[in-house]
Amino acid sequence: xxxxxxxxxxxxxxxxxxxxxxxxxxxxxxxxxxxxxxxxxxxxxxxxxxxxxxxxxxxxxxxxxxxxxxxxxxxxxxxxxxxxxxxxxxxxxxxxxxxxxxxxxxxxxxxxxxxxxxxxxxxxxxxxxxxxxxxxxxxxxxxxxxxxxxxxxxxxxxxxxxxxxxxxxxxxxxxxxxxxxxxxxxxxxxxxxxxxxxxxxxxxxxxxxxxxxxxxxxxxxxxxxxxxxxxxxxxxxxxxxxxxxxxxxxxxxxxxxxxxxxxxxxxxxxxxxxxxxxxxxxxxxxxxxxxxxxxxxxxxxxxxxxxxxxxxxxxxxxxxxxxxxxx
Amino acid sequence: xxxxxxxxxxxxxxxxxxxxxxxxxxxxxxxxxxxxxxxxxxxxxxxxxxxxxxxxxxxxxxxxxxxxxxxxxxxxxxxxxxxxxxxxxxxxxxxxxxxxxxxxxxxxxxxxxxxxxxxxxxxxxxxxxxxxxxxxxxxxxxxxxxxxxxxxxxxxxxxxxxxxxxxxxxxxxxxxxxxxxxxxxxxxxxxxxxxxxxxxxxxxxxxxxxxxxxxxxxxxxxxxxxxxxxxxxxxxxxxxxxxxxxxxxxxxxxxxxxxxxxxxxxxxxxxxxxxxxxxxxxxxxxxxxxxxxxxxxxxxxxxxxxxxxxxxxxxxxxxxxxxxxxxxxxxxxxxxxxxxxxxxxxxxxxxxxxxxxxxxxxxxxxxxxxxxxxxxxxxxxxxxxxxxxxxxxxxxxxxxxxx
Numbered sequence: 001x002x003x004x005x006x007x008x009x010x011x012x013x014x015x016x017x018x019x020x021x022x023x024x025x026x027x028x029x030x031x032x033x034x035x036x037x038x039x040x041x042x043x044x045x046x047x048x049x050x051x052x053x054x055x056x057x058x059x060x061x062x063x064x065x066x067x068x069x070x071x072x073x074x075x076x077x078x079x080x081x082x083x084x085x086x087x088x089x090x091x092x093x094x095x096x097x098x099x100x101x102x103x104x105x106x107x108x109x110x111x112x113x114x115x116x117x118x119x120x121x122x123x124x125x126x127x128x129x130x131x132x133x134x135x136x137x138x139x140x141x142x143x144x145x146x147x148x149x150x151x152x153x154x155x156x157x158x159x160x161x162x163x164x165x166x167x168x169x170x171x172x173x174x175x176x177x178x179x180x181x182x183x184x185x186x187x188x189x190x191x192x193x194x195x196x197x198x199x200x201x202x203x204x205x206x207x208x209x210x211x212x213x214x215x216x217x218x219x220x221x222x223x224x225x226x227x228x229x230x231x232x233x234x235x236x237x238x239x240x241x242x243x244x245x246x247x248x249x250x251x252x253x254x255x256x257x258x259x260x261x262x263x264x265x266x267x268x269x270x271x272x273x274x275x276x277x278x279x280x281x282x283x284x285x286x287x288x289x290x291x292x293x294x295x296x297x298x299x300x301x302x303x304x305x306x307x308x309x310x311x312x313x314x315x316x317x318x319x320x321x322x323x324x325x326x327x
Numbered sequence: 328x329x330x331x332x333x334x335x336x337x338x339x340x341x342x343x344x345x346x347x348x349x350x351x352x353x354x355x356x357x358x359x360x361x362x363x364x365x366x367x368x369x370x371x372x373x374x375x376x377x378x379x380x381x382x383x384x385x386x387x388x389x390x391x392x393x394x395x396x397x398x399x400x401x402x403x404x405x406x407x408x409x410x411x412x413x414x415x416x417x418x419x420x421x422x423x424x425x426x427x428x429x430x431x432x433x434x435x436x437x438x439x440x441x442x443x444x445x446x447x448x449x450x451x452x453x454x455x456x457x458x459x460x461x462x463x464x465x466x467x468x469x470x471x472x473x474x475x476x477x478x479x480x481x482x483x484x485x486x487x488x489x490x491x492x493x494x495x496x497x498x499x500x501x502x503x504x505x506x507x508x509x510x511x512x513x514x515x516x517x518x519x520x521x522x523x524x525x526x527x528x529x530x531x532x533x534x535x536x537x538x539x540x541x542x543x544x545x546x547x548x549x550x551x552x553x554x555x556x557x558x559x560x561x562x563x564x565x566x567x568x569x570x571x572x573x574x575x576x577x578x579x580x581x582x583x584x585x586x587x588x589x590x591x592x593x594x595x596x597x598x599x600x601x602x603x604x605x606x607x608x609x610x611x612x613x614x615x616x617x618x619x620x621x622x623x624x625x626x627x628x629x630x631x632x633x634x635x636x637x638x639x640x641x642x643x644x645x646x647x648x649x650x651x652x653x654x655x656x657x658x659x660x661x662x663x664x665x666x667x668x669x670x671x672x673x674x675x676x677x678x679x680x681x682x683x684x685x686x687x688x689x690x691x692x693x694x695x696x697x698x699x700x701x702x703x704x705x706x707x708x709x710x711x712x713x714x715x716x717x718x719x720x721x722x723x724x725x726x727x728x729x730x
Contacts, residue, residue, distance in 0.1 A: 012449060012453075012454050012455060013454065014454045014455065014490075014492075014495050014499075016454070017454065017495060018496075020503060021500050025380070025503075026504045026506065027385065027388045027504050027505060029388050029391075029392055030384075030388065030504045030506045033506035033507075037506065
């Protein structure tokens with residue numbers, strides 16, 4: 001019963017009867033009780049609403065009004081900035097970028113704004129800025145790695161060197177080793193667009209980075225001679241053109257496997273060096289799949305030799321495999 | 328099972344003669360401490376049914392307010408007694424074949440048979456008050472819980488109590504007018520029976536009669552379970568009215584004579600023995616033959632008891648009612664009524680006594696129903712009488728899938 005209530009399934013139960021009565025049908029005491037309950041609910045709602053408001057204000061103050069929060073929470077002025085990074089940036093650079101006003105307390109700092117300021121430099125990929133009480137600001141950085149460099153004319157001044165990362169971000173690098181910088185190829189065929197204070201990311205840099213990394217790992221001797229990487233035909237033909245010290249034009253296809261293309265290039269370069277009457281290679285087009293046209297120029301002492309493109313067998317013989325290789 | 332999430336729960340009986348309210352503090356779901364009592368003369372109620380909403384509200388709310396004041400606490404919810412001539416009941420049974428290959432009864436069999444036994448539509452305008460389960464029968468033998476027992480055929484019966492929806496609503500709305508929620512509705516006879524009889528007495532068989540001013544509620548127990556319940560729209564008023572007509576006095580005077588000199592059986596042999604109407608020798612005070620008063624009240628008492636006996640019909644058998652007849656309610660205070668009941672039912676009859684835990688001031692029969700509401704509710708909550716409520720979780724779910 002209420003053994004019954006356990007089994008109130010079939011038929012219409014008294015529990016389905018609507019129990020509420022209109023205020024007119026209530027006695028004076030009943031109406032008083034009802035109003036008292038409404039009052040209780042109102043007070044409870046007001047308390048809950050008030051608490052929610054206080055929480056909202058606290059969060060709002062935390063995010064937007066540091067000065068007000070600093071007035072509430074006591075903290076010391078920032079005396080030290082600690083920097084941890086996986087790259088070349090240092091504490092001085094971070095302090096310069098952050099440009100914290102002297103005497104600023106930890107609680108006054110707008111950490112999201114400081115983080116954004118660091119990340120807007122380009123070289124910083126991810127910045128984490130934390131308060132370390134009582135007086136230290138802890139900055140942890142993850143930096144971008146440059147893939148190529150560019151000469152950019154900014155305003156009326158002399159052209160400046162910028163670096164381009166794998167994600168296409170163009171930035172003014174700081175504290176890079178000049179030897180490392182010298183190994184980076186120049187980027188060409190790119191029209192930079194302004195984006196705020198910096199430049200919009202360069203499209204297609206992920207493919208360029210893949211090609212350069214493949215070349216650097218698989219054929220470092222060849223890569224060492226690469227001077228310029230042009231993206232002029234990347235969008236319409238999916239071609240990346242590399243200019244090296246030996247070969248003025250090496251055309252790579254973005255859609256083909258870079259490993260195979262670099263291997264073919266290495267082979268062709270080897271073969272070209274072993275020709276009995278070696279000519280100057282003008283162009284190698286690796287973007288045509290199985291066919292690799294190689295354009296040679298004849299030497300001045302062999303006028304009879306045509307300057308037509310020659311073709312090399314793509315599969316090296318066994319004896320050729322034993323020769324010196326970069327692969 | 329009666330829920331008892333509210334800490335302060337009121338038990339209310341809106342009777343024809345009086346409205347009784349108790350305020351109980353329920354601790355740990357089963358410990359009851361009665362902290363307030365409210366009693367008011369009833370108005371706007373006839374034969375246990377509300378006929379004047381405003382008058383009934385005034386009287387009930389007065390009793391509720393009084394009880395809350397005495398308790399010094401506000402009630403969270405109400406357990407309400409339900410009576411009235413509109414209440415009716417019927418038995419409904421169902422049978423299932425045990426489903427498992429090894430003929431072991433599982434939870435699904437029990438649930439199925441219980442659902443089937445309760446699936447009977449009520450006539451329009453009727454609402455169910457209780458569905459009281461009787462013992463399970465497994466291949467004909469009565470078992471309290473058939474789960475894990477072996478057998479091929481499982482039966483169960485339910486005693487379904489239903490009432491007229493509008494009248495039940497009126498009763499609930501009287502409490503709603505005080506801005507209180509009725510959490511449980513308990514049949515008055517079940518409440519009284521629950522208080523006045525012990526488990527052992529119910530297992531021997533017992534008949535409980537709650538004779539109020541306007542109605543007589545009864546419940547018949549057999550083998551520890553409710554066999555039948557009923558409400559007769561006849562009560563102490565019946566005796567008063569006949570006295571008023573027979574002695575040509577007002578109803579109030581008749582009520583006074585009934586309370587002072589009425590009896591369930593005729594005791595006075597001297598027909599010349601007379602009693603005063605007021606007894607104060609005031610102007611208009613009259614004398615009446617005592618034997619005449621006793622004759623009228625005894626005749627009506629016997630008539631009332633005979634009607635109950637007739638309504639019970641074949642369900643009542645003295646040999647299955649070993650614990651006897653228990654009388655309660657205001658009219659049960661009539662001297663000699665036990666003897667009259669003994670004669671009618673062929674059993675020993677006695678006035679029901681509240682258990683020892685009840686305070687002396689609440690041992691009056693007029694509190695039997697309200698006290699019984701608590702007793703019934705708390706016992707139901709404690710005993711979990713319906714095994715259908717137990718779930719075996721994952722296994723139960725799997726059984727449903729494969730069924």
